[in-house]
Amino acid sequence: MTKQELRGIILSETKALATEEKKRQSLIICNKIKQSNIWKKAKTIALYMPLKTEPDIRLLMEEAVKTKKRILLPVIENNTIELVLYKQDVPLVRHSLGFLQPKNTAKESILPELILVPGVAFDNNKKRLGRGGGYYDRLLSSLPPDCIKIGVCYSTQLTKEIPSEKHDIAMDIIITA
Numbered sequence: 001m002t003k004q005e006l007r008g009i010i011l012s013e014t015k016a017l018a019t020e021e022k023k024r025q026s027l028i029i030c031n032k033i034k035q036s037n038i039w040k041k042a043k044t045i046a047l048y049m050p051l052k053t054e055p056d057i058r059l060l061m062e063e064a065v066k067t068k069k070r071i072l073l074p075v076i077e078n079n080t081i082e083l084v085l086y087k088q089d090v091p092l093v094r095h096s097l098g099f100l101q102p103k104n105t106a107k108e109s110i111l112p113e114l115i116l117v118p119g120v121a122f123d124n125n126k127k128r129l130g131r132g133g134g135y136y137d138r139l140l141s142s143l144p145p146d147c148i149k150i151g152v153c154y155s156t157q158l159t160k161e162i163p164s165e166k167h168d169i170a171m172d173i174i175i176t177a
Contacts, residue, residue: 025177
């Protein structure tokens with residue numbers, strides 16, 4: 001099966017999940033992450049603003065603000081994804097790809113210790129299938145090797161095997177409900 005075929009199947013299954021089931025699984029995922037030593041130790045974390053087919057991790061953003069962690073969010077400009085420091089007073093705007101990102105944020109050279117990565121699918125070998133643009137693969141390849149990469153997904157997004165290419169970046173951990 002090609003990446004494109006697998007992407008279509010998994011996205012259909014994920015879109016078919018009931019809203020209440022997505023909420024239930026998102027809460028389980030957030031609790032698992034919050035209780036992990038990796039989360040507790042990390043001072044700078046990269047999160048994402050979820051699309052409808054991605055686990056909603058905004059509870060983790062609230063937790064990170066409460067515990068004074070530095071939060072980085074992805075911003076896409078000129079076909080490049082970068083992480084920028086989240087500031088509560090900076091509004092979030094919808095990108096053409098559908099997700100929210102900070103508006104007009106100055107770029108700072110801050111690197112995360114931990115990054116939560118969405119995807120269309122993940123497999124048993126911790127490989128990730130993205131949406132096909134290569135944004136996260138390029139971002140992840142630019143991070144230090146000691147940055148912990150956690151793939152976050154609904155149970156419908158786990159699959160036996162994802163076809164991979166040389167540029168695909170594997171996760172260190174996959175967390176699902």
